[in-house]
Amino acid sequence: MTEHDAGEESIRALLAVEPLDEVARRRLVTTAVRTTRPSRPGRWIAIAAAVVVVLVVLGAVVLASPGDDRRQAATPARTPAAEQQSGIAPVSPSGSLAAPAAGNSSPRASAAPGSVPDAGEFGDLSDPANLAQLRAALTAVAGPDTTAPFGTTLRDGHTLMTALATRPCRGSLPAGTIAAVASGTIDGRRVIVVLTTTSDGDRSIDAVFSDPCTVRPLP
Amino acid sequence: MRDDDDAALVARASAGDRRALELLLDRHADRIHAVCRRIVTHPEDALDATQEAMIAVARGITRFDGRAAFTTWLHRVATNAALDELRRARRRPRPVEDRAIDHAGAGSAIEDRVTARIDVDGALRALPEDFRVAVVLRDLCDLDYAEIADVLDVPAGTVRSRIARGRAALAEHLGNRTVPANRQSDDD
Numbered sequence: 001m002t003e004h005d006a007g008e009e010s011i012r013a014l015l016a017v018e019p020l021d022e023v024a025r026r027r028l029v030t031t032a033v034r035t036t037r038p039s040r041p042g043r044w045i046a047i048a049a050a051v052v053v054v055l056v057v058l059g060a061v062v063l064a065s066p067g068d069d070r071r072q073a074a075t076p077a078r079t080p081a082a083e084q085q086s087g088i089a090p091v092s093p094s095g096s097l098a099a100p101a102a103g104n105s106s107p108r109a110s111a112a113p114g115s116v117p118d119a120g121e122f123g124d125l126s127d128p129a130n131l132a133q134l135r136a137a138l139t140a141v142a143g144p145d146t147t148a149p150f151g152t153t154l155r156d157g158h159t160l161m162t163a164l165a166t167r168p169c170r171g172s173l174p175a176g177t178i179a180a181v182a183s184g185t186i187d188g189r190r191v192i193v194v195l196t197t198t199s200d201g202d203r204s205i206d207a208v209f210s211d212p213c214t215v216r217p218l219p
Numbered sequence: 220m221r222d223d224d225d226a227a228l229v230a231r232a233s234a235g236d237r238r239a240l241e242l243l244l245d246r247h248a249d250r251i252h253a254v255c256r257r258i259v260t261h262p263e264d265a266l267d268a269t270q271e272a273m274i275a276v277a278r279g280i281t282r283f284d285g286r287a288a289f290t291t292w293l294h295r296v297a298t299n300a301a302l303d304e305l306r307r308a309r310r311r312p313r314p315v316e317d318r319a320i321d322h323a324g325a326g327s328a329i330e331d332r333v334t335a336r337i338d339v340d341g342a343l344r345a346l347p348e349d350f351r352v353a354v355v356l357r358d359l360c361d362l363d364y365a366e367i368a369d370v371l372d373v374p375a376g377t378v379r380s381r382i383a384r385g386r387a388a389l390a391e392h393l394g395n396r397t398v399p400a401n402r403q404s405d406d407d
């Protein structure tokens with residue numbers, strides 16, 4: 001053994017520390033382990049599930065709320081129960097109107113926006129000539145095949161349908177399918193003209209006023 | 220084999236296995252305590268430091284990234300806990316009998332050995348902390364210079380210097396009985 005080896009051994013012997021006794025060791029280890037919180041994956045899963053449920057419920061509430069046809073259009077698969085609750089009659093993908101819900105005293109016409117043609121702007125509808133043009137145009141664009149006459153550009157009634165959706169009196173429209181819409185003025189007030197095809201095949205042309213919101217059949 | 224076992228236990232403990240953590244701490248409890256005991260030098264304070272180190276390991280095991288060896292990380296944690304305990308101890312009043320032990324008059328070999336064991340705390344206490352830590356990690360924990368440099372985050376040359384000067388000071392404080400004072404480094 002060299003002097004260095006002997007020196008190294010002696011210093012190691014000096015520095016050596018006796019092992020912990022079993023009681024002290026157990027206490028130290030137990031205390032240290034106890035400070036760590038056990039992982040609880042189940043708790044995180046439950047929190048995540050709760051967040052998802054809340055988001056789904058919120059989404060359903062927002063989508064089911066009345067007054068926004070864009071959202072209605074985005075949810076063609078909504079349930080009849082939800083539609084009855086929200087006061088909106090069910091609409092088929094083609095825009096036809098189902099029968100009003102039982103117990104709903106105000107028959108309403110409705111249609112999916114974008115599926116209803118806009119016959120155009122007809123000015124003062126108190127003028128019989130304008131009114132006649134309106135009738136002819138509505139009848140033309142809302143023909144059996146819902147195609148415009150040859151040479152006519154068929155406009156999308158999305159804007160008017162969206163405006164109509166915001167008017168609370170739309171529930172006073174006759175029950176049926178909104179076949180076409182148009183616009184004009186009556187007594188200086190802007191109106192949305194709605195051509196509704198009722199379930200028995202009759203057609204009704206009504207003007208929807210705003211401020212105050214009223215529905216008046218056109219002669 | 221032990222390193223392999225450590226790696227498996229570390230992996231399980233990192234994943235939240237408390238039983239693995241318990242086994243790991245139990246396995247290294249003596250090592251942690253030895254580091255703390257020789258750096259802190261006071262038995263009760265050393266136990267406190269050991270507890271703090273174990274808690275740090277338990278809480279930090281999930282962040283152990285495996286880039287360093289587990290034992291290197293363990294020594295770093297233990298060393299830091301011991302140094303923290305030293306700083307806390309300096310702010311506490313200490314009874315007179317703890318500060319110095321007069322070992323004059325020791326005679327027999329057994330007495331010499333007992334006295335030397337008792338006195339080693341005094342000798343270590345007399346060393347600057349940097350030297351003490353380096354000597355403890357080298358001569359107690361048997362870490363090489365690179366590992367000590369990693370633990371202390373200083374260059375290996377600094378480690379070499381601290382060990383040499385620490386050993387010399389230790390020999391001087393112990394009356395040159397056991398440590399060759401002119402010994403520079405066993406790795407030279």
